Amino acid sequence: MLRFIAIRLGRAMITIALVVTFAFIVLRLSGDPAQIILGPEAPPEAVAAFRKAWGLDDPLWLQYFHYFGAIIQGELGRSMRDGRAAIELVAERIPVTLALTLPALAIKIGLGIPAGIYAALHRGSLADRVVMMLSVAGFTIPSFVLGLTLVLIFAVKLGWLPSGGQDSWRHAILPVLTLGIGGAAVLARFTRSAMLEVLGQPFIRTASAKGVPWRDVIVGHALPNAAIPTVTIVGFMIGTLIAGAVVVESVFSWPGVGRLLVVAVANRDLAVVQCILLLVAATMVTSNLVVDFLYGFLDPRLRQNPGKAS
Amino acid sequence: MTALTRRAALQIGTAALGASALPNFAIGQSDNRPSITIAVQKIVNSNTLDVLREQSNVGERVFFTSLWEPLIGKDWLGNLMPRPGLATEWKRIDDQTVELKLRQGVKFHNGAEMTAEDVVFTFSRERMFGNSEAKNRSTIKAFENIPAPRPGKELPPEIPAVARRAWPDLLRVDAVDKYTVRFYNATPDVTLEGRLARYGSDIMSRKGWEDAASYLDWARKPITTGPYKVVEFRPDNSLTLEAHDEYWGGRPPIRRIRFVEVPEVPSRIAGLLSGQYQFACDIPPDQISDIEKNAAFEVQGGTILNHRLTVFDKNHSQLRNPLVRRAMTHAIDRQAIVETLWAGRTKVPAGLQWEYYGDMFHADWTVPEFNPTLARDLLRQSGYKGDPIPYRLLNNYYTNQNATAQVITEMWRSVGLNVQINSVENWSQIMQRNDSRAVRDWSNSAPFSDPVSSIVNQHGPNGQQQQIGEWSNAEMNQLCEVLETSTDRARRRTAFRRMLEICEREDPAYTVLHQNATFTAKPKSLKWKASPAFAMDFRPGNYV
Numbered sequence: 075m076l077r078f079i080a081i082r083l084g085r086a087m088i089t090i091a092l093v094v095t096f097a098f099i100v101l102r103l104s105g106d107p108a109q110i111i112l113g114p115e116a117p118p119e120a121v122a123a124f125r126k127a128w129g130l131d132d133p134l135w136l137q138y139f140h141y142f143g144a145i146i147q148g149e150l151g152r153s154m155r156d157g158r159a160a161i162e163l164v165a166e167r168i169p170v171t172l173a174l175t176l177p178a179l180a181i182k183i184g185l186g187i188p189a190g191i192y193a194a195l196h197r198g199s200l201a202d203r204v205v206m207m208l209s210v211a212g213f214t215i216p217s218f219v220l221g222l223t224l225v226l227i228f229a230v231k232l233g234w235l236p237s238g239g240q241d242s243w244r245h246a247i248l249p250v251l252t253l254g255i256g257g258a259a260v261l262a263r264f265t266r267s268a269m270l271e272v273l274g275q276p277f278i279r280t281a282s283a284k285g286v287p288w289r290d291v292i293v294g295h296a297l298p299n300a301a302i303p304t305v306t307i308v309g310f311m312i313g314t315l316i317a318g319a320v321v322v323e324s325v326f327s328w329p330g331v332g333r334l335l336v337v338a339v340a341n342r343d344l345a346v347v348q349c350i351l352l353l354v355a356a357t358m359v360t361s362n363l364v365v366d367f368l369y370g371f372l373d374p375r376l377r378q379n380p381g382k383a384s
Numbered sequence: 385m386t387a388l389t390r391r392a393a394l395q396i397g398t399a400a401l402g403a404s405a406l407p408n409f410a411i412g413q414s415d416n417r418p419s420i421t422i423a424v425q426k427i428v429n430s431n432t433l434d435v436l437r438e439q440s441n442v443g444e445r446v447f448f449t450s451l452w453e454p455l456i457g458k459d460w461l462g463n464l465m466p467r468p469g470l471a472t473e474w475k476r477i478d479d480q481t482v483e484l485k486l487r488q489g490v491k492f493h494n495g496a497e498m499t500a501e502d503v504v505f506t507f508s509r510e511r512m513f514g515n516s517e518a519k520n521r522s523t524i525k526a527f528e529n530i531p532a533p534r535p536g537k538e539l540p541p542e543i544p545a546v547a548r549r550a551w552p553d554l555l556r557v558d559a560v561d562k563y564t565v566r567f568y569n570a571t572p573d574v575t576l577e578g579r580l581a582r583y584g585s586d587i588m589s590r591k592g593w594e595d596a597a598s599y600l601d602w603a604r605k606p607i608t609t610g611p612y613k614v615v616e617f618r619p620d621n622s623l624t625l626e627a628h629d630e631y632w633g634g635r636p637p638i639r640r641i642r643f644v645e646v647p648e649v650p651s652r653i654a655g656l657l658s659g660q661y662q663f664a665c666d667i668p669p670d671q672i673s674d675i676e677k678n679a680a681f682e683v684q685g686g687t688i689l690n691h692r693l694t695v696f697d698k699n700h701s702q703l704r705n706p707l708v709r710r711a712m713t714h715a716i717d718r719q720a721i722v723e724t725l726w727a728g729r730t731k732v733p734a735g736l737q738w739e740y741y742g743d744m745f746h747a748d749w750t751v752p753e754f755n756p757t758l759a760r761d762l763l764r765q766s767g768y769k770g771d772p773i774p775y776r777l778l779n780n781y782y783t784n785q786n787a788t789a790q791v792i793t794e795m796w797r798s799v800g801l802n803v804q805i806n807s808v809e810n811w812s813q814i815m816q817r818n819d820s821r822a823v824r825d826w827s828n829s830a831p832f833s834d835p836v837s838s839i840v841n842q843h844g845p846n847g848q849q850q851q852i853g854e855w856s857n858a859e860m861n862q863l864c865e866v867l868e869t870s871t872d873r874a875r876r877r878t879a880f881r882r883m884l885e886i887c888e889r890e891d892p893a894y895t896v897l898h899q900n901a902t903f904t905a906k907p908k909s910l911k912w913k914a915s916p917a918f919a920m921d922f923r924p925g926n927y928v
Contacts, residue, residue: 106812112542113429113440114781114811114826118851120545127541156431156600156619157540222650229658237655238646240621327423327646329621337620341429342810 082366086359093355094145094348098138106130107154107342128154141344150352151345153338160345164331164353168316170240171323171330174249175315181254182261182311187304189258190265195292197270205262212259221252221325238327249326253319257311264307268300275299301372309365313358317350417627419640420662422920423652427645431619432603435586436512436543441690441829441902441918444583445665446643448919450625451610452586455484455503455565456577460915461926464689464740466581466833470498470609474580479572479871482580486563491630492589493613500559505590507557507567514544518553518570537599549841550584550831572871578832611636611923621645634924641922656681656905663920667903668783669726675905683905684914687730689738690829690900692782694792696892697854700822702773707766708801709892712823713752715759715799716792722898725784725791730901735884736894740833744877749884751896759799773803775823776814785825788897815852827900835880840864843893855893860886 108124109116125131129140144151150161193205212220228248229237236245272278273296281291311318320332331350338346427446430438435452449460457469471484490498505511553570560566569576579585592607605614611633612625623643627636644661646652649668653675656664667675672683694716696709703709718732734749777789789805796803803823808814814824830838843849844864850856859882866879887893904914911928915921 104813105810109812109815110810111429114814115439115829115848116542117545117549118846118848119549120542123541123545153431155429158600218648222654225651225654225658229660230654233658236660237658238651239644239655239660324647325651327644327648327651329618329645333620333647340810342812 079363082363086356086363089359090352090355093351094142095138097348097351098141098344099134101339101342101344101347102134102137105342107344111154111341111343124154141348145348145352150349153346154343155341155346160349163334163346164349167329167331167334168353170328171316171319171332173246174253174319174322174328174330177246177250178253178257178319179311179315181250182257183308185254186258186261187265190262190267190304191269191297193262194266194269194273206266209259209262209266212255213263215256217252217256217321218325220255221248221322224248224252225325238325240328245326245328249319249322249328252322252325261304261307261311265300265304268303269296272296272300298372302369305365305368305372309361309368312364313354313361316357317354415639417637417639419642420638421642421644421660422663422665423646423655423661424643425645425647425649425652425666427620427623427643432600433606433614433617433623434543434603435606436546436584437540437603439546439583441688444918445920446623447586448583448917449610449921449923450612450641451606451608451614452588453609454581454586455486456581458581460917460919460921461913464833464916465742466577469581470587471580474577477566479574480569482567482576483560484565484567484580486565487632488563490609490632491628492592492609493607493628494589494592494595495630496589496591498587498589498609499562500565502590503565503587504557504559505593506587507551507554511539511588511593512544512547512551513554514539516544516548518548518551518555537596537602539599546584550582551579571869573868574871574873574876575832575834575836578834578837582832582837584831612638612641615640631924636922637924637927638922653905656907662906662910664905665902665920667905669729669901669903672727672729672903672905680907680909681905682908683903684912685901685903686914686916687899687901688917689740690827691733691736692788692897692900693736693826693828693894694897695824695826695849695854695894697821697823698891698893699853699855700773700819702768702771703822705766705768706891707762708768708773710752710889711759711762711766711768711799712796712801712803713888713892713895714755714762715795715801716895716897717754717795718751718897719754721788721791725787726898726901729903730899733896733899735888735896736828736839737835737880737884738830738833741830741835742833743873744833744835744880746877746881746884749881752889756799763800768800770800770802773801773822774820775803775805776821777805777807777825778810778814779807782825782827783900789825792897817853821854826894835883836867839880839883839887840867843887849893857886857891857893860891860893 106125107128108121108130112121112124129137141151150159152158153160153163189205189209193202196202225237225248228235235247239245278291278295281295282288317331317335319328319330320336322328323330323332324336334346335350338350424442424445426442428438428443429440432438433447433451435443435447454469455471456466456474458464459467470487470490472487474482474484477483486498486500486503492498509515553573555568555570558566558568567576567580587609589607593602596602604617609632611628611631613628615624615626617623622645625641627639629635646655649671652661652664652666653671655661657678667683675681675683696703696712698704698709722728722730722732732751734747735751737745737749739745775789775793778785780786793803793805806820828838828842841847843855843860845856845861863879863883867876867883870876870879888895902918906912913926
């Protein structure tokens with residue numbers, strides 16, 4: 075097991091290093107942060123002073139060397155926009171984003187999985203078709219369209235909820251719903267497919283033939299076997315908790331990590347972008363690790379042969 | 385000792401609670417001024433409220449007239465001409481020196497009185513100029529005398545450079561007495577009063593600076609004289625201002641102003657219509673009629689001190705011949721752009737100048753006439769063979785930018801010009817110097833009421849266009865010297881006229897497309913007037 079964890083962690087570190095390197099090269103080659111941050115009307119001498127102060131005149135390889143060296147020492151750099159530590163800026167935004175993404179995750183799981191199971195158990199019925207129709211709609215409607223539609227209905231027409239901002243829990247309702255509905259639709263489809271596949275397996279027929287009550291067949295045999303693809307999707311969703319709400323945060327003016335990322339990329343504020351990417355990569359890698367362990371818990375065959383889980 | 389029963393404790397507690405609540409209630413009742421929320425696309429770009437660091441249109445909106453005030457103000461609700469601000473009067477001592485009498489009784493947000501000491505500090509090395517030096521004529525040479533960044537409360541590196549650009553030859557400011565200051569320039573300069581009124585020459589409290597723990601702490605909550613003071617600034621999110629009741633211009637009409645950042649246009653409009661915001665700014669022209677279909681709302685605003693330009697790189701192989709650039713200027717139907725893309729809510733100005741230049745304004749000057757026949761003829765004379773001319777384009781950095789680019793590209797095509805749009809992502813890519821740079825978009829402002837603030841500062845020898853190697857012209861550069869140094873107004877006026885002829889007709893550096901405009905939506909029931917600028921004026925008398 076230790077070897078398994080060590081290999082996974084090693085791969086995770088390589089992944090993170092590649093992400094950081096790739097982002098550094100792409101961002102630095104595609105624009106000069108000094109000109110972008112100071113704007114088109116900035117006097118040339120101001121741009122020059124800014125470049126000198128932030129070491130942007132150094133060769134790219136030297137900048138990368140300095141940057142990567144600092145990361146290894148735990149220093150994630152400072153924002154070129156206001157000089158604050160990048161990690162401080164990002165840390166301020168994480169709880170703001172989690173205030174949306176965690177309740178949204180609860181909606182995705184609490185709504186999507188039961189709906190998928192129900193649809194699978196009533197395959198071909200009117201209920202199945204309604205669930206799948208709603209699922210396809212939720213899956214295909216872009217989040218900004220769904221978000222603006224909800225705003226039009228609940229903020230503009232009915233006046234029940236605020237259209238944007240982050241002043242109270244009421245401001246979170248529409249963005250949470252926007253995020254939650256789309257994710258629930260995805261989970262419902264995956265859960266239904268997984269359940270249908272399992273329900274068609276011989277061991278389900280065998281259990282039924284042996285007189286096991288249908289409820290026990292579902293709970294004891296079908297659900298655990300159908301859980302693996304669902305857990306994979308949920309794991310992916312957990313991986314996007316930190317920066318998976320970029321569009322929704324923009325539509326609802328929610329000042330979370332997603333908006334910080336948009337602003338930082340637009341300004342080529344390298345340290346902030348890198349810091350967010352590091353966090354996202356770390357979250358994704360961690361959630362993948364947890365999912366891998368869950369595979370073993372859900373399927374004893376994988377516990378006996380961990381290589382299959384990869 | 386008397387035992388305290390539960391009943392007695394409850395009574396005391398209730399009485400104490402009531403007593404503590406009553407004064408607050410009374411205060412709340414006495415201040416019945418409204419609080420408002422304003423949705424903007426962006427509050428500031430620099431994450432600070434430092435008027436020298438935030439050099440942007442969006443910054444102007446939150447700074448003026450709410451926070452920052454200069455010695456010589458502007459008529460924000462009129463024609464933007466100079467008017468007394470924190471100084472009540474001023475006079476020339478000589479061609480290089482201006483003396484100003486300060487308004488007495490002006491209180492900063494920290495309660496301290498503004499004196500000459502604060503003015504001197506505002507224009508000090510510690511606050512403005514760092515290690516940079518005044519140059520004995522013309523604007524400073526680029527890349528010289530830029531102080532190295534220092535930790536703590538030292539200035540960000542770009543501030544001295546920006547300050548020197550605004551005050552290239554300022555030697556020092558002296559306090560003559562508590563309420564009198566003198567500005568000494570290294571050379572004669574007729575624009576000193578204009579520079580005193582410009583963005584960036586606004587007065588701050590010395591004590592406010594000294595009390596702040598760091599530059600960033602100060603820059604997020606600057607202590608100034610404006611009618612509103614900073615309560616809270618959350619970068620990229622919101623800025624909350626509160627009435628400064630000791631404001632010298634009277635009691636501010638609004639108790640609390642909250643600017644919130646709402647990046648998406650539909651979200652700003654939805655918030656306005658739902659009543660969440662009282663003002664929605666940065667409304668694109670194509671949304672105005674939709675908003676005004678609702679009889680309860682209106683869109684205010686209009687032209688501002690900023691012109692949209694198309695800029696030429698005369699070093700590009702296809703544009704070396706000025707006849708090609710001249711053809712481009714005559715092929716554009718600017719009025720059609722104003723009518724179709726701006727719903728007629730802006731105008732085609734008289735070249736790169738503004739009426740508030742006063743006697744320096746040339747009312748009879750116009751942009752090159754729309755004349756496709758002349759454009760074709762000029763192209764024929766130039767020997768242009770139809771080779772591609774690249775046009776670097778940002779994605780709607782300016783309002784209607786993409787649509788305007790597509791329209792004028794087709795207008796150019798119709799006279800035989802093969803201009804090809806090349807979309808890029810940022811200003812760095814726009815300005816990158818190589819063979820694919822020929823045409824780009826830009827806008828020019830006039831920070832003070834003299835052509836030095838625009839045509840010299842932007843297109844002269846130290847202006848961006850020449851600094852990045854797009855364009856230069858020997859005669860133009862000599863004329864810039866005249867405009868900057870001469871005190872003979874007639875000579876300056878003639879020089880400016882000649883500069884317009886060179887830059888817009890003979891050897892085009894740019895061509896003006898239209899005046900820029902900004903639009904703000906609000907309920908009709910709110911009595912408020914937009915100024916002809918990005919600035920939003922909420923001083924006494926302009927909000928009911």
